[in-house]
Amino acid sequence: MSQAVPAVHAEGIVKRFGPTVALDDVRLTVQPGESHALVGRNGAGKSTLVSVITGLHRADAGQVTFSGEPAPAFGDTAAWQSKVACVYQKSMVVPDLTVAENLFLNRFDSGGRWINWKGLRRRAADLLAEYGVEVDPNTRAKDLTVEQVQFVEIARALSFGAKLIILDEPTAQLDARGIQSLFAKLHDLQSQGVAFLFISHHLQEVYELCTAVTVYRDARHVLTAPVAELNKADLVSAMTGEKAAGASAWHAAPRPASEGTEPVLRTEALALEGEFDPLDIEVRPGEVLGIAGAAASGNTALGETLVGMRKATAGRVVVRGVTVKPGSVPHSLDAGIGYIPEDRHRQGLVLERSVAENATLTVADQLGPWGTVLPSRTREFAQAMISSLDIKTTGPEQKVSGLSGGNQQKVVVARALARKPSALVAVRPTAGVDVKSKDSLLGVVRRVADEGSAAVIISDELDDLRVCDRVIALFHGRVVAEYDSGWTDGELVAAMEGVGERA
Numbered sequence: 001m002s003q004a005v006p007a008v009h010a011e012g013i014v015k016r017f018g019p020t021v022a023l024d025d026v027r028l029t030v031q032p033g034e035s036h037a038l039v040g041r042n043g044a045g046k047s048t049l050v051s052v053i054t055g056l057h058r059a060d061a062g063q064v065t066f067s068g069e070p071a072p073a074f075g076d077t078a079a080w081q082s083k084v085a086c087v088y089q090k091s092m093v094v095p096d097l098t099v100a101e102n103l104f105l106n107r108f109d110s111g112g113r114w115i116n117w118k119g120l121r122r123r124a125a126d127l128l129a130e131y132g133v134e135v136d137p138n139t140r141a142k143d144l145t146v147e148q149v150q151f152v153e154i155a156r157a158l159s160f161g162a163k164l165i166i167l168d169e170p171t172a173q174l175d176a177r178g179i180q181s182l183f184a185k186l187h188d189l190q191s192q193g194v195a196f197l198f199i200s201h202h203l204q205e206v207y208e209l210c211t212a213v214t215v216y217r218d219a220r221h222v223l224t225a226p227v228a229e230l231n232k233a234d235l236v237s238a239m240t241g242e243k244a245a246g247a248s249a250w251h252a253a254p255r256p257a258s259e260g261t262e263p264v265l266r267t268e269a270l271a272l273e274g275e276f277d278p279l280d281i282e283v284r285p286g287e288v289l290g291i292a293g294a295a296a297s298g299n300t301a302l303g304e305t306l307v308g309m310r311k312a313t314a315g316r317v318v319v320r321g322v323t324v325k326p327g328s329v330p331h332s333l334d335a336g337i338g339y340i341p342e343d344r345h346r347q348g349l350v351l352e353r354s355v356a357e358n359a360t361l362t363v364a365d366q367l368g369p370w371g372t373v374l375p376s377r378t379r380e381f382a383q384a385m386i387s388s389l390d391i392k393t394t395g396p397e398q399k400v401s402g403l404s405g406g407n408q409q410k411v412v413v414a415r416a417l418a419r420k421p422s423a424l425v426a427v428r429p430t431a432g433v434d435v436k437s438k439d440s441l442l443g444v445v446r447r448v449a450d451e452g453s454a455a456v457i458i459s460d461e462l463d464d465l466r467v468c469d470r471v472i473a474l475f476h477g478r479v480v481a482e483y484d485s486g487w488t489d490g491e492l493v494a495a496m497e498g499v500g501e502r503a
């Protein structure tokens with residue numbers, strides 16, 4: 001064991017939300033210069049622990065120290081900022097301000113009169129140079145790449161004196177190159193003594209980046225170990241409390257082609273200028289089609305066009321022979337398209353409403369006679385969804401705002417399934433979902449298809465694409481490859497990165 005004073009040490013932490021015990025006597029120790037992963041299933045308590053050690057939530061019991069000193073008083077924001085910072089998926093940077101302005105937001109020392117812009121830019125340049133961040137301080141934040149925004153956030157946190165940076169799913173919006181450059185930067189900073197706490201459901205990345213891992217399960221600490229001493233199967237069983245069930249990297253079984261049957265969903269020369277070129281796809285009953293592509297490939301825009309969130313500039317979408325009115329979500333829903341959006345906070349949920357209300361939002365007309373909604377019917381319906389999707393909640397009445405991120409995503413899925421769609425369109429459906437739930441969620445998509453519907457999964461996650469019967473890869477808005485089930489990771493990644501051959 002290292003003799004160093006830990007960058008952060010938390011012990012005996014208890015946190016309750018009403019009847020829910022989110023943290024039950026947990027601990028966490030991160031050493032200086034260490035990259036430490038905190039993993040666990042959805043609802044295990046990871047985000048709650050982060051809130052406690054960043055001063056956002058007051059624990060009901062327990063102690064936290066930073067470099068051996070007691071944590072600041074609750075509410076003393078400036079003091080907390082000098083200890084620790086969390087870089088969230090949704091960045092806090094102000095898009096219209098420059099990098100320099102963002103770096104010194106709320107701390108321009110104007111000497112009481114006006115801001116010295118030249119001095120500000122110089123200080124920003126010095127600060128970025130100090131942490132080896134190659135970004136022009138005059139660039140507007142909105143023109144930065146996702147990983148550059150994270151670098152700026154990290155530099156900002158370090159400039160307040162923080163020695164511990166928490167990264168919450170930092171690779172979620174990055175392509176392969178972005179991930180590489182983020183990892184290289186983190187390695188650099190680690191060698192300068194900065195400690196990282198890495199929250200992720202991507203266990204592969206935990207192995208690539210971290211030296212130690214802590215597992216929480218059901219609000220409790222299960223283990224802390226050097227990553228090198230824990231194989232993936234043991235890590236997964238620590239998270240789930242069950243013996244690992246072998247390799248989870250399964251592929252859809254090749255199935256008889258349903259040639260000849262009418263496609264449930266098809267597009268005819270569908271295009272969205274600036275996003276993707278005219279495209280003809282056909283998805284037959286029982287088929288799951290994967291549309292693979294990295295960040296700027298146009299695959300997300302295609303998904304949004306299929307479900308009517310964006311209006312195609314040419315071509316049409318046809319469901320069971322009927323042309324869907326372009327650019328209209330209600331028409332798409334009526335035509336039988338179900339949608340699992342990527343960004344659950346913006347597009348998915350009404351956070352202040354209950355799980356039951358959110359899960360049944362699109363089927364209110366089926367929950368009682370003559371436009372009434374029977375609470376008992378709503379509860380019953382929601383209860384069925386809660387069990388089939390394994391949603392961790394105190395019950396159908398719980399507000400969605402009280403669910404963990406991954407469990408909120410499951411409510412979004414429940415809602416899309418509620419209408420029994422003819423064609424299900426899912427954009428990165430397992431983002432933020434834990435390993436075990438990932439399998440069951442993808443299994444649900446598979447089942448929807450097996451029951452005769454069509455499903456489309458739009459993603460850059462190989463595990464999402466493995467359940468597909470067929471995958472097309474988009475690069476810069478064009479189809480560059482097409483595979484039947486059984487593709488290799490290498491060839492699909494190459495196609496998404498634009499270095500693959502056209503199949």
Ligand SMILES: Nc1ncnc2c1ncn2[C@@H]1O[C@H](COP(=O)(O)OP(=O)(O)OP(=O)(O)O)[C@@H](O)[C@H]1O
Nearest residue numbers: 017022042043044045046047048402403404405406
């Ligand atoms: N504000 C809140 N009100 C009520 N319950 C909450 C609140 N925040 C979290 N919880 C509950 O605390 C438990 C732990 O949630 P937490 O968000 O810490 O999980 P997590 O491990 O971060 O999960 P995920 O991987 O899904 O993000 C969950 O049961 C959740 O429902």
